[in-house]
Amino acid sequence: MTQMSDAIRFGGFEGCASDREFYWHLGSDHEEQWSRFPKAQSYVWQPPTDECDIRPYDQAEFVTELAENGGWLLIGDSVTENHFFSLSCMLYPHVRATPNYTENPYFDRAWPQNLYLNPDSPLIPNLNLPQGFSIEETPLVTFRRVDLLLTRDELNSLYNSIYNPPADFQLFSEEEFWSLSISEVVDLFLTPFPTGNYRTLVVSTAGHWTTSVLSGLADGNKPGNGIDNILRFFTHAMEKWADETQALLTQRKAVKKDVVARAYLPGHDNCHNIRTAWTEIEPYNREIYNWNWIKDYNKIFEDILSSHAYPDIHFLDIDRPARLRPDAHSAGDCLHLMSGSGVMEGWSHYIWHFISKELGGIIR
Secondary structure, three states, X not given: OOOOXXXXXXXXXXXXXXXXXXXXXXXXXOHHHHHHOOHHXXXXXXXXXXXXXXXXXXXXXXXXXXXXXXXXXXXXXXXXXXHXXXXXXXXXXXXXXXXXXOOOOOOOOXXXXXXXXXXXXXXXXXXXXXXXXXXXXXEEEEEEEOOOOOOHHHHHHHHHHHHOOOOOOOOOOOOOOOOOOHHHHHHHHOOOOOOOOEEEEEEOOOOOOOOXXXXXXXXXXXXXXXXXXXXXXXXXXXXXXXXXXXXXXXXXXXXXXXEEEEOOOOOOOOHHHOOOOOOOOOOOOOOOOOHHHHHHHHHHHHHHHOOOOOOOEEEEOOOHXXXXXXXXXXXXXXXXXXXXXOHHHHHHHHHHHXXXXXXXXXXX
């Protein structure tokens, strides 16, 4: 590797449509870590063929189905923003991205980020676009920053109704997080043409469910500074989120709309000194943020969504391939991921397969 842009080729991309922190997402912004390339980009997610008859990834088919059958709305934190950037590379050059951060670098994490059909894509003449679809206005993929899946007001109200705390109790610290209400997300998901045509809502959460954000639940006398208090409240919050999301979808009689919850991914300790994939997930040697307990958050969310009460919401436990990749992180930290390493590209491949092939066999 001799220059930052080599990461595009090593990742198997022709380019990337999004320009938000471009080389940070590609993991090539720290020259002292260039020795990771191209090995870290030499992995492709491929499940054992005797366990899963996965449809082969095909860029043209993926773009076509997003345009003709409906796009993806990605809701989550900065790891989900990682996923959005990866998609902008997987679908390039058939998509263009907004906003343009090169022209306007004053970034606000609340800004929606979108991928639209590139009007110069050679696929367009062969697309059977639905009535009302606008190449200029109808997104194929949208990302919105939503860290906890519920707003501060929603969570305060829920906590007060369950625990009846003292009047002076403060659930939250001053640490900033980004949010939309449950109803705002569903409204966005169900936005009609021309500015909406979403088929799938992809959500993920856990990373900001910490004792620093929800400082009122912290307890220095308990393991993890009171992480069990967070997990207990997380259970109630995800039940509320699932109840209200399903109810709103049912009330609106949304057809061909599905929600998938992607298992959250913890980081890896000392990741930049590990230059190969693991064959087994290794345990943590110390407590780091809430990473030691991410598996518990995922289990709680999965158990909730296993209920038949949520026929349109599905949990995808696709975190294991990522947990085996300590070598796949961005150059600046050990949580976020490099586009092109095969991790997030594997998420997209499987979600696309799940939506297009597996959901048809699920009894609603």
